[in-house]
Amino acid sequence: MTDYSSAFARLRDYLEAYVRAYRLPGLAVVVTDRDKVLQTFDFGYADLAAQMPVAPETLFQIGSISKSFTAIALLQLHEAGRLDVNAPVTRYLPWFELPSRFAPITLHHLLTHTAGIICGQDVSPSAYAEARALRETEAGAEPGTFYLYSNSGYKVLGLVLEEVLQQPYAEIIRERILTPLGMAGAEPVITNDTRQRTAVGYAPAYDDRPASRGAPLAPASWLETDTGDGAIVATSTDMAAYARLLLNRGQGPQGRLLSEAGFGLLTQPAIRTEEAPDEIFYGYGLDISQDEGHPIISHGGSMVGFVSAMLADMQAGLGIVLLSNGQRGVYRAGDAALRLLRGGAVDDPDLGRRVENAGEYLGDFRSPESGKSFTVEAEGEELALRFDGGRAPLERTSQPNEFHVLHPDFTLYLLRFEREGGQVVEAFHGPDWYAGGGYGGPRTFDAPAEWRAIPGHYRAYNPWYSNFRVVLRKGALAVIYSHGEEEPLTLLADGSFRIGADERSPERVRFGELRHGRAEEANLNGGLYYRTFTR
Numbered sequence: 001m002t003d004y005s006s007a008f009a010r011l012r013d014y015l016e017a018y019v020r021a022y023r024l025p026g027l028a029v030v031v032t033d034r035d036k037v038l039q040t041f042d043f044g045y046a047d048l049a050a051q052m053p054v055a056p057e058t059l060f061q062i063g064s065i066s067k068s069f070t071a072i073a074l075l076q077l078h079e080a081g082r083l084d085v086n087a088p089v090t091r092y093l094p095w096f097e098l099p100s101r102f103a104p105i106t107l108h109h110l111l112t113h114t115a116g117i118i119c120g121q122d123v124s125p126s127a128y129a130e131a132r133a134l135r136e137t138e139a140g141a142e143p144g145t146f147y148l149y150s151n152s153g154y155k156v157l158g159l160v161l162e163e164v165l166q167q168p169y170a171e172i173i174r175e176r177i178l179t180p181l182g183m184a185g186a187e188p189v190i191t192n193d194t195r196q197r198t199a200v201g202y203a204p205a206y207d208d209r210p211a212s213r214g215a216p217l218a219p220a221s222w223l224e225t226d227t228g229d230g231a232i233v234a235t236s237t238d239m240a241a242y243a244r245l246l247l248n249r250g251q252g253p254q255g256r257l258l259s260e261a262g263f264g265l266l267t268q269p270a271i272r273t274e275e276a277p278d279e280i281f282y283g284y285g286l287d288i289s290q291d292e293g294h295p296i297i298s299h300g301g302s303m304v305g306f307v308s309a310m311l312a313d314m315q316a317g318l319g320i321v322l323l324s325n326g327q328r329g330v331y332r333a334g335d336a337a338l339r340l341l342r343g344g345a346v347d348d349p350d351l352g353r354r355v356e357n358a359g360e361y362l363g364d365f366r367s368p369e370s371g372k373s374f375t376v377e378a379e380g381e382e383l384a385l386r387f388d389g390g391r392a393p394l395e396r397t398s399q400p401n402e403f404h405v406l407h408p409d410f411t412l413y414l415l416r417f418e419r420e421g422g423q424v425v426e427a428f429h430g431p432d433w434y435a436g437g438g439y440g441g442p443r444t445f446d447a448p449a450e451w452r453a454i455p456g457h458y459r460a461y462n463p464w465y466s467n468f469r470v471v472l473r474k475g476a477l478a479v480i481y482s483h484g485e486e487e488p489l490t491l492l493a494d495g496s497f498r499i500g501a502d503e504r505s506p507e508r509v510r511f512g513e514l515r516h517g518r519a520e521e522a523n524l525n526g527g528l529y530y531r532t533f534t535r
Helices: 005-022 063-079 107-111 127-136 151-165 169-181 192-197 236-247 260-266 331-341 449-453
Strands: 026-032 037-047 202-204 217-219 271-274 280-282 287-291 294-303 306-313 318-324 363-366 373-379 382-387 390-396 402-405 415-420 423-429 432-436 456-459 467-473 476-481 486-491 497-499 508-515 518-524 527-531
Touching: 005 026, 005 037, 005 331, 026 236, 026 331, 037 236, 063 107, 063 151, 063 169, 063 260, 063 294, 063 306, 107 151, 127 151, 151 169, 169 236, 236 306, 236 318, 287 331, 294 331, 306 331, 318 331, 363 423, 456 518
Parallel strands: none
Antiparallel strands: 026 037, 026 318, 202 217, 271 280, 280 287, 287 294, 294 306, 306 318, 363 373, 363 432, 373 382, 382 390, 390 402, 402 415, 415 423, 423 432, 456 467, 456 527, 467 476, 476 486, 486 497, 497 508, 508 518, 518 527
16 A cells, blocks of 8 residues: 655645645645545635635535536436437437538537537526527537537537436436435535535636736625536535546446446547647546656636636546635646655746746837837846836746736736747737837738727626727737637628637627727627726
8 A cells, every 4th residue: 555645745735835826715635546535635714704714525616527527427328328429419409500511510529629619608597598599609610620618518418418318407417426426515506505515716806807816806706507517516525536436437336337438438539639748638528638657537627716626647546636716726736736646746836926937038128009118127037027117026827928917007917928939029918019129020000990999898797707808909909808818809701700810710709889989899709798988
């Protein structure tokens, strides 16, 4: 029997540092092997106001880890001959419609996020309404050829389960997975009745900008949901039982939930989602990858006020689950934890201000459009921005070449650098573009006059996607989501704009209702947003 005592001590130190660095409200962590729980760790508070600590019985919303539960239930029916995962969706939902010039969408395409449909905007709590709303969108790629993560697709799969079994989704998941695995504390759907036992979720107090590590938090919006893309609440030990199901390749404590062949379908590397060096594939509701030669089955989850991660090292026979009631990622901590348990080395959990290649960003940057300018300076491995009016430190995000500028004048957007031939040549901050010393491209750009009506800040009463901004920069339009991600907009023949650089993207936004020379309304993938008074 392996002695993990020293590894657990190092892991506790790492997790404590991680909680401090990311200022997580609470975190529950469990480590299991194929037979039993090996160790649990609880940090912080399930309720900050009441100073109620996280405990083993604390429920968390697990978010998209729920997708693999939906996939397992579908595979059980597939193995029983009650449905065919390679059949068109319309065999089970005849009303399912989606404008498309391609072949029909199958359950397999939805399971692997290769149906060519939108991610989804959660404009309704009803899975049926979300599925019907797909009639207002259009498939962007031949099914099976293009990976685009789709919550809408798993909502449709949940409806397929209900149609075939003539049962509510909650009953299906409880009877077929939760009860056989002994997940006694878990609930298959999120209702007001589960709220009293669930940790209080926390979200950034400012919902209209990327949250740096020191950004204040506030209790998140509560919502009820019963959809197949992410509706399960569970304790960390409940989720350890689920991780053991994966480690044992479909074998549960009371018998098999999936045959070996069914488990093979669940974990097939169906489509590549990330290129090398971090090559990741998607199966049915699970990510398939390798780390230091070890095959890893994993998935993360995100809800309004919650994040989660589950990783199973199939060679070492170890699984780890991390559940937090904040919205700062924990997957990196799970990846590091497995390495620690294997005796490996990990990076310092607090990399926020340290930039190993800091010298690559140094220099002066000036905007040919606005005349604004700044200088990037370094102090050791830390970067700072010097600008007219002050100096501010930079904090890394999880993405390369992206930083928070820790100053009130820069909080609405991330500062993003672009490279050419490996050299940093320009920078973007919201509507502002800055050319660096190595920039050799054009400095003036033309754009259709009517586009000047579009830039602005748009809002909706949607707890998932509450707002976004559109900017006109270097003669092109871009959408900037509240968490900081940017996507270019491309005008299409029908007057709408494609979101994203890839021509296969099905995501669309359309602007309308001109007033005083400005667009007042934006239709984002079927969800209505309206210009707000804040910049």
